[in-house]
Amino acid sequence: MTKKKIGDVILDVKNISLAFGGVKALTDISFNVKEHEIRAIIGPNGAGKSSMLNCINGVYTPQQGSINFRGQTFKHMNSHQVAVMGVARTFQNLALFKGMSVLDNIMSGRNLKIKSNILWQALRIGPAEREEIMHREAVERIIDFLEIQAYRKTPVGQLPYGLQKRVDLGRALAMEPQVLLLDEPMAGMNVEEKQDMCRFVLDVNDEFGTTVVLIEHDMGVVMDISDRVVVLDYGKKIGDGTPDEVRNNPDVISAYLGTSH
Amino acid sequence: MQTTFPQLLLKHASERPSAPAMREKEYGIWQALSWADLATMVEQIAAGLHQAGLRRDEHMVVVGSNRPRLYATMLAVQSLGAIPVPLYQDAAAAECVFPINNAEVRFAFAEDQEQVDKLLEVRESCPLLQHIFFDEPRGLRNYDEPGLAAMDEVQAAGKAFAAIHPDFFKEEVDKIREADVAAMFFTSGTTGNPKGVVHTHDSLLNRARAGADFDKLTSSEEVLAYLPPAWIGQNIFSYAQWLSCGYVVNCPESAATATIDLKEIGPTYYFAPPRVFEGLLTSVMIRMEDAGTIKRNMFHAFMSVAKRCGPALMDGKQVSFADRVLYALGNLLIYGPLRNNLGMSRVRVAYTAGEASGPDLFTFYRSIGVNIKQLYGSTETAVFVCLQPDNEARADTVGVPCAGVEIKVADNGEILVKSPGLLKEYYKNPAATAEVLSADGWYHTSDAGFIDAHGHLKIIDRVKDVGRIKGGANDGAMFAPKYVENKLKFFQHIKEVVAYGDGRNQVCVMINIDFDAVGNWAERRNLPYAGYTDLAQKAEVYGLIKDCVEKVNADLAQDTLLAGSQVSRFLVLHKELDADDGELTRTNKVRRGFIAEKYQPLVDALYSGISSQYIETVVKFEDGRAGKVSATLRIDDAKTFAPVKAAA
Numbered sequence: 049m050t051k052k053k054i055g056d057v058i059l060d061v062k063n064i065s066l067a068f069g070g071v072k073a074l075t076d077i078s079f080n081v082k083e084h085e086i087r088a089i090i091g092p093n094g095a096g097k098s099s100m101l102n103c104i105n106g107v108y109t110p111q112q113g114s115i116n117f118r119g120q121t122f123k124h125m126n127s128h129q130v131a132v133m134g135v136a137r138t139f140q141n142l143a144l145f146k147g148m149s150v151l152d153n154i155m156s157g158r159n160l161k162i163k164s165n166i167l168w169q170a171l172r173i174g175p176a177e178r179e180e181i182m183h184r185e186a187v188e189r190i191i192d193f194l195e196i197q198a199y200r201k202t203p204v205g206q207l208p209y210g211l212q213k214r215v216d217l218g219r220a221l222a223m224e225p226q227v228l229l230l231d232e233p234m235a236g237m238n239v240e241e242k243q244d245m246c247r248f249v250l251d252v253n254d255e256f257g258t259t260v261v262l263i264e265h266d267m268g269v270v271m272d273i274s275d276r277v278v279v280l281d282y283g284k285k286i287g288d289g290t291p292d293e294v295r296n297n298p299d300v301i302s303a304y305l306g307t308s309h
Numbered sequence: 310m311q312t313t314f315p316q317l318l319l320k321h322a323s324e325r326p327s328a329p330a331m332r333e334k335e336y337g338i339w340q341a342l343s344w345a346d347l348a349t350m351v352e353q354i355a356a357g358l359h360q361a362g363l364r365r366d367e368h369m370v371v372v373g374s375n376r377p378r379l380y381a382t383m384l385a386v387q388s389l390g391a392i393p394v395p396l397y398q399d400a401a402a403a404e405c406v407f408p409i410n411n412a413e414v415r416f417a418f419a420e421d422q423e424q425v426d427k428l429l430e431v432r433e434s435c436p437l438l439q440h441i442f443f444d445e446p447r448g449l450r451n452y453d454e455p456g457l458a459a460m461d462e463v464q465a466a467g468k469a470f471a472a473i474h475p476d477f478f479k480e481e482v483d484k485i486r487e488a489d490v491a492a493m494f495f496t497s498g499t500t501g502n503p504k505g506v507v508h509t510h511d512s513l514l515n516r517a518r519a520g521a522d523f524d525k526l527t528s529s530e531e532v533l534a535y536l537p538p539a540w541i542g543q544n545i546f547s548y549a550q551w552l553s554c555g556y557v558v559n560c561p562e563s564a565a566t567a568t569i570d571l572k573e574i575g576p577t578y579y580f581a582p583p584r585v586f587e588g589l590l591t592s593v594m595i596r597m598e599d600a601g602t603i604k605r606n607m608f609h610a611f612m613s614v615a616k617r618c619g620p621a622l623m624d625g626k627q628v629s630f631a632d633r634v635l636y637a638l639g640n641l642l643i644y645g646p647l648r649n650n651l652g653m654s655r656v657r658v659a660y661t662a663g664e665a666s667g668p669d670l671f672t673f674y675r676s677i678g679v680n681i682k683q684l685y686g687s688t689e690t691a692v693f694v695c696l697q698p699d700n701e702a703r704a705d706t707v708g709v710p711c712a713g714v715e716i717k718v719a720d721n722g723e724i725l726v727k728s729p730g731l732l733k734e735y736y737k738n739p740a741a742t743a744e745v746l747s748a749d750g751w752y753h754t755s756d757a758g759f760i761d762a763h764g765h766l767k768i769i770d771r772v773k774d775v776g777r778i779k780g781g782a783n784d785g786a787m788f789a790p791k792y793v794e795n796k797l798k799f800f801q802h803i804k805e806v807v808a809y810g811d812g813r814n815q816v817c818v819m820i821n822i823d824f825d826a827v828g829n830w831a832e833r834r835n836l837p838y839a840g841y842t843d844l845a846q847k848a849e850v851y852g853l854i855k856d857c858v859e860k861v862n863a864d865l866a867q868d869t870l871l872a873g874s875q876v877s878r879f880l881v882l883h884k885e886l887d888a889d890d891g892e893l894t895r896t897n898k899v900r901r902g903f904i905a906e907k908y909q910p911l912v913d914a915l916y917s918g919i920s921s922q923y924i925e926t927v928v929k930f931e932d933g934r935a936g937k938v939s940a941t942l943r944i945d946d947a948k949t950f951a952p953v954k955a956a957a
Contacts, residue, residue, distance in 0.1 A: 184337075185336060188336035188337045188338075189336060191336075191337070192335070192336060193447075195563065195565075197334075197337075197562045197563050197565070197566050198562075198566045198569065247448075251447065251448055254448065254450055254451065255447065255448075255450070
């Protein structure tokens with residue numbers, strides 16, 4: 049049914065190596081992400097998935113390799129710079145402001161886009177108020193999109209986990225990102241919540257054309273929604289391709305199921 | 310007065326062009342749509358549908374929740390002399406097949422991706438269905454099914470057409486006569502295929518007007534449209550009366566926000582089936598039990614004042630000065646804030662109908678100052694048959710016949726109705742039409758009842774369900790299952806009941822507990838449970854339910870006519886009865902016969918005298934998959950009482 053237009057390479061990761069002291073988290077990893085695609089990174093526990101995401105996100109600085117984003121090459125990135133360039137992320141362990149309402153949490157995702165200074169905002173005069181209304185509208189569209197209208201004013205801490213994950217996604221969307229990094233968006237969810245989340249990820253990709261890079265444990269989910277999959281194991285890349293190619297890759301099978309000797 | 314739905318729209322648009330016709334909450338703000346803008350929208354959609362090929366007298370399916378464009382589409386369809394057929398938005402795909410084929414539907418309006426998927430799914434079984442127009446494009450960007458188009462496109466095409474043919478719309482509207490068919494509603498039907506109930510402009514608008522006159526409704530009413538548009542009650546309250554009176558219909562942001570939206574809008578005219586009122590009451594009671602001591606005691610103290618004098622005050626009866634002062638204080642501290650929390654601060658008239666409502670429920674709302682009343686009617690009568698006047702509201706009657714209605718009781722106890730609002734016919738089903746509509750114009754309601762001493766109609770049960778006990782101590786006694794079921798359902802811990810007794814030696818019931826109420830009850834008693842099935846089978850819960858059953862028995866013993874309907878044995882079901890499993894109708898009425906077949910071992914066990922029975926049932930999930938639930942159910946006996954002989 050879907051006929052997606054997948055564009056050129058938007059993010060190119062080349063020969064990344066990352067070590068913490070003697071522990072090699074990532075060894076010589078290269079892969080690319082094309083515009084408008086859903087790219088999954090999978091692998092067993094400790095394979096280096098989150099480290100990979102953190103390198104792209106600028107949280108970690110790899111010792112070797114480079115990252116090319118929209119034609120610009122970086123030895124390392126810093127988180128702020130990454131965000132300005134249009135890369136947003138969600139977290140495996142939610143990092144929301146629990147005491148703040150859903151609305152305010154998502155509004156905080158607009159932070160980078162707010163131009164008026166803090167004094168104007170505090171006094172809420174003239175341009176600051178107009179700007180706030182504009183941002184509020186953008187946030188309301190996200191609330192509508194994620195179907196969380198009923199919880200607009202509810203403190204996030206009171207919401208069930210599945211909805212908190214949705215708010216986390218909402219905050220990332222508020223940045224209007226070109227690339228969305230999702231760290232285990234379905235972890236800890238029940239089947240129904242997973243289905244909902246899958247639909248939202250697909251809809252984000254479809255409606256806004258956002259490129260999605262996601263880490264996920266649930267193989268069913270990955271194979272269903274991804275366009276291409278990278279497989280890591282012990283910090284090394286052992287597979288890369290469409291879900292079908294990856295599924296039939298002997299290295300991947302042995303990493304997941306073990307091999308008989 | 311010659312009038313039709315589209316003419317009423319044009320009348321409002323010319324008389325009060327800038328007054329709001331509808332509001333919809335979107336992006337956190339109530340967005341108003343004026344009568345003039347609505348008329349323009351309807352004109353464009355009508356022209357668009359005309360170009361797409363919608364013909365006069367043709368049916369068009371409308372499926373979705375309450376949104377301005379859905380209402381505009383119904384008006385547009387009517388403007389072209391075609392007939393809108395609203396379907397339930399939560400119906401499973403297979404349930405849509407019969408109506409679509411029966412009404413030979415080529416065109417459908419679907420609200421969103423969910424409804425479009427459903428219609429696409431049934432397309433194979435509905436070869437005529439060619440065009441599906443969707444309102445909300447989200448998720449549908451990459452669909453390339455033939456005949457699928459956005460309402461935006463239809464409307465844009467219509468706008469272009471209307472620019473070239475400015476008189477087209479007006480001419481089409483003028484061609485419609487009030488005797489023309491205005492809409493068709495499929496009745497849920499407890500057995501067999503649904504039937505299409507055909508109504509004309511005249512029958513719907515006549516009844517809308519009669520109801521509006523009865524309660525003196527004006528153009529300044531506010532209504533929240535939150536019930537399914539496929540149900541005739543919703544159609545009357547938010548469509549026929551809306552156009553007839555010209556008030557404002559408000560569409561909630563989503564189904565989940567309805568209670569929040571209700572509070573924000575503060576409707577003046579409110580309609581809800583008893584289960585909605587029950588749900589609100591139960592949630593208030595549960596929250597009060599969890600409230601702090603001061604609040605809770607204050608609530609209970611003032612509620613007893615309200616119970617004592619609230620309904621009397623509302624009916625304008627004599628109340629002592631001290632009670633008046635206490636009530637005024639209670640109004641300030643409890644009733645007012647409570648009404649506000651329920652979203653009923655401004656309610657002038659609230660109606661409930663469709664099922665019997667309990668006396669407690671009724672007293673509660675009237676005592677806190679909500680003018681809740683009952684009415685009697687059905688899809689076939691365009692709702693309004695009987696209504697309760699403001700100061701004569703009672704839980705056990707359904708009111709007095711309203712303007713234009715004649716009522717008589719047939720020999721078998723059946724209520725017969727003559728009214729200008731009667732259906733024209735069942736679509737393509739003359740046999741069924743002849744069954745309910747006699748040649749001299751009486752409509753057979755198939756409800757058994759009588760007119761009481763005050764001229765109020767009182768309903769006992771469905772005629773076909775009223776049975777006789779056969780054998781045993783009460784041989785030949787009258788058995789009214791619905792009457793027994795309702796009496797039990799009035800307890801907040803009981804959600805659903807199925808009673809058996811016709812042709813049997815005693816009455817036995819299967820009960821569904823109310824999970825929220827009983828769950829909360831159990832928590833307060835430190836009673837651990839693993840889930841619905843576990844909770845339902847707790848000995849303590851059986852004790853709780855047994856109390857309810859015995860109270861009902863004591864009550865029934867007072868009534869010489871129905872003393873034989875006392876419940877001898879009962880069990881608590883391990884799963885909730887569900888419309889998706891076919892156990893309830895879409896309007897949540899129990900399908901007794903179907904349940905008896907499905908739970909045959911349980912019914913047998915009830916009558917064989919054993920104290921437990923193993924059962925395995927198939928359940929259907931919303932996505933169409935099926936699973937199995939099994940449990941061993943307890944069966945308990947209940948005490949019955951000797952009938953109280955009327956004192957000579």
